Amino acid sequence: MSMPAQLLFHNVTLGYDRHPAVHHLSGEVGSGALLAVIGPNGAGKSTLLRGIAGILKPLSGAIGLCGLDHRDIAYLPQIAEIDRSFPISVFDFVSTGLWGTIGILGGLGRAARDKIAEAIAAVGLNGFENRPIGTLSGGQMQRLLFARVLLQDARLIVLDEPLNAKTSKDLMVLISRWHDEGRTVLVALHDLDMVRANFPETLLLARGPVAWGSTKEVLTPENLLVAMRMCEAFDDDAAACADDISPRAA
Amino acid sequence: MLHDALIAPFTDFAFMRRALAAVIALALGGGPIGVFLMLRRMSLVGDAMAHAILPGAAIGFLLSGLNLLAMTAGGLIAGFAVALLAGLVSRGTGLKEDASLATFYLTSLALGVTIVSVKGTNVDLLHVLFGNILALDDQTLLLVAINATITLLVLAVIYRPLVVESVDPLFLRTVSRAGAPAHLAFLALIVVNLVSGFQALGTLLAVGLMILPASIARFWSRDITPMICIAVPTAVLSGYAGLVLSFQTRIPSGPAIILVAAALYGFSVLFGSVGGLVRQLFPARHLEA
Numbered sequence: 001m002s003m004p005a006q007l008l009f010h011n012v013t014l015g016y017d018r019h020p021a022v023h024h025l026s027g028e029v030g031s032g033a034l035l036a037v038i039g040p041n042g043a044g045k046s047t048l049l050r051g052i053a054g055i056l057k058p059l060s061g062a063i064g065l066c067g068l069d070h071r072d073i074a075y076l077p078q079i080a081e082i083d084r085s086f087p088i089s090v091f092d093f094v095s096t097g098l099w100g101t102i103g104i105l106g107g108l109g110r111a112a113r114d115k116i117a118e119a120i121a122a123v124g125l126n127g128f129e130n131r132p133i134g135t136l137s138g139g140q141m142q143r144l145l146f147a148r149v150l151l152q153d154a155r156l157i158v159l160d161e162p163l164n165a166k167t168s169k170d171l172m173v174l175i176s177r178w179h180d181e182g183r184t185v186l187v188a189l190h191d192l193d194m195v196r197a198n199f200p201e202t203l204l205l206a207r208g209p210v211a212w213g214s215t216k217e218v219l220t221p222e223n224l225l226v227a228m229r230m231c232e233a234f235d236d237d238a239a240a241c242a243d244d245i246s247p248r249a250a
Numbered sequence: 251m252l253h254d255a256l257i258a259p260f261t262d263f264a265f266m267r268r269a270l271a272a273v274i275a276l277a278l279g280g281g282p283i284g285v286f287l288m289l290r291r292m293s294l295v296g297d298a299m300a301h302a303i304l305p306g307a308a309i310g311f312l313l314s315g316l317n318l319l320a321m322t323a324g325g326l327i328a329g330f331a332v333a334l335l336a337g338l339v340s341r342g343t344g345l346k347e348d349a350s351l352a353t354f355y356l357t358s359l360a361l362g363v364t365i366v367s368v369k370g371t372n373v374d375l376l377h378v379l380f381g382n383i384l385a386l387d388d389q390t391l392l393l394v395a396i397n398a399t400i401t402l403l404v405l406a407v408i409y410r411p412l413v414v415e416s417v418d419p420l421f422l423r424t425v426s427r428a429g430a431p432a433h434l435a436f437l438a439l440i441v442v443n444l445v446s447g448f449q450a451l452g453t454l455l456a457v458g459l460m461i462l463p464a465s466i467a468r469f470w471s472r473d474i475t476p477m478i479c480i481a482v483p484t485a486v487l488s489g490y491a492g493l494v495l496s497f498q499t500r501i502p503s504g505p506a507i508i509l510v511a512a513a514l515y516g517f518s519v520l521f522g523s524v525g526g527l528v529r530q531l532f533p534a535r536h537l538e539a
Contacts, residue, residue: 050420053420053423053424054423054424055420055423055424070424071425073424074424075420075421075424077418077420077421081418081419081420082417082418083416083417083418086289086413086416086417086474087289087471087472087473087474087477088413088417088473088474089473093417093418096410096414096418096421096425099414099425099426100425103426104407104408104410104411104426104428105407105410132472132473133417134472148421
């Protein structure tokens with residue numbers, strides 16, 4: 001890989017209540033990479049993406065952003081994280097993608113409104129501007145989140161399970177476009193066929209990294225089997241990790 | 251005739267004008283706060299907080315009699331203390347926040363009633379429990395107005411983070427650190443408005459002019475901005491009609507105001523354009539597209 005690094009993982013452990021969900025991950029993501037993050041349920045995919053987005057602080061180790069500010073990261077959460085019963089319109093929801101420029105108090109000018117309308121049209125939701133988000137279907141909701149990422153115009157894009165079977169095709173086109181524009185894109189997903197067809201690079205995660213490299217070399221039956229086996233439940237009686245040099249681990 | 255019933259009470263009596271002004275101020279501040287309480291599923295938290303301010307107000311009463319300023323200061327302190335303690339206990343021990351809050355507010359309520367009963371008369375106790383909007387002095391009126399002004403100004407600043415934190419908290423944390431401060435400011439605004447409501451409606455009904463108009467607005471709009479625009483006039487209308495009702499029938503003013511709001515709520519449940527029962531029973535014919 002000749003690309004300069006965009007993301008550096010220095011022996012990163014991320015987790016909840018001291019239990020690691022991502023254990024001792026090291027490595028780098030090149031600038032402009034298109035990386036699929038796969039693994040069984042509970043493998044730590046979402047946790048890793050949250051760590052990159054700055055929502056979760058590492059229990060130990062560090063994530064280097066190589067000069068990027070947290071504002072240069074666009075994060076797309078899983079739909080389940082969003083309160084879809086909240087009475088907000090599609091337009092207003094997407095407009096929060098401009099947070100980086102308008103902040104807490106800034107108003108939406110003419111140009112900003114045009115941009116928002118463009119983003120909504122780009123994901124095929126034009127005509128839905130005034131609809132409350134609660135009336136959207138799951139697939140439309142997914143498009144809504146893509147529209148907001150479009151507006152964020154970020155160097156690093158982190159998408160947590162953004163693709164389901166029905167919407168995947170044209171949303172994949174958007175992801176490829178971001179890749180062509182030289183942005184670094186990380187996507188957590190389940191569909192291995194989709195990974196093979198579209199992602200040059202893959203990280204197979206199962207608490208710890210199982211394999212990381214070109215998709216063809218990572219997606220072998222052996223690796224997938226190892227990943228399935230490595231994902232055990234949290235052990236409440238587990239001892240503090242010996243590799244951990246942090247003084248807080250008793 | 252109509253003039254006598256609806257307008258004369260306010261032209262003839264200064265205390266009625268004062269009460270009306272107070273109700274309008276309460277509506278302006280409490281309406282938007284109530285909408286956020288409802289949308290953040292905190293309606294009962296608001297109610298709990300309303301009881302929590304009682305011992306503070308009672309101690310203020312103990313120290314300086316029916317001095318509203320002292321009671322307000324005490325209420326503010328008690329409200330913040332309970333909110334903080336409940337949060338600390340639930341965070342430190344794993345007890346769920348609602349259970350820990352319930353424990354604290356019940357204790358507060360018991361403590362407050364005890365303090366007032368020991369020192370004061372039954373009239374004082376009634377005043378504390380149900381307020382007395384007809385007996386507001388200038389100082390208190392000013393306080394209620396200042397609280398409403400502060401509420402609207404602060405809300406204007408924290409509005410955007412508050413909305414985004416309610417819809418998509420993870421996203422907000424990636425773009426801004428304003429989430430936690432906005433939530434704290436919101437909690438402070440709840441207490442400030444409860445203290446206002448406490449003077450007018452008493453500790454048991456203080457949260458009424460926030461929650462009922464918000465619930466009513468939910469039946470008439472699907473978007474938060476119009477929802478707030480409906481909640482505020484609804485609260486004003488409830489206050490005005492409640493005062494008239496109370497003046498004409500001698501029903502105590504606080505309960506009269508809440509009962510009017512409850513009647514509007516009943517009407518909205520039946521006939522509201524968003525999810526009202528009648529709409530559901532007799533749906534309009536479906537559209538072509």
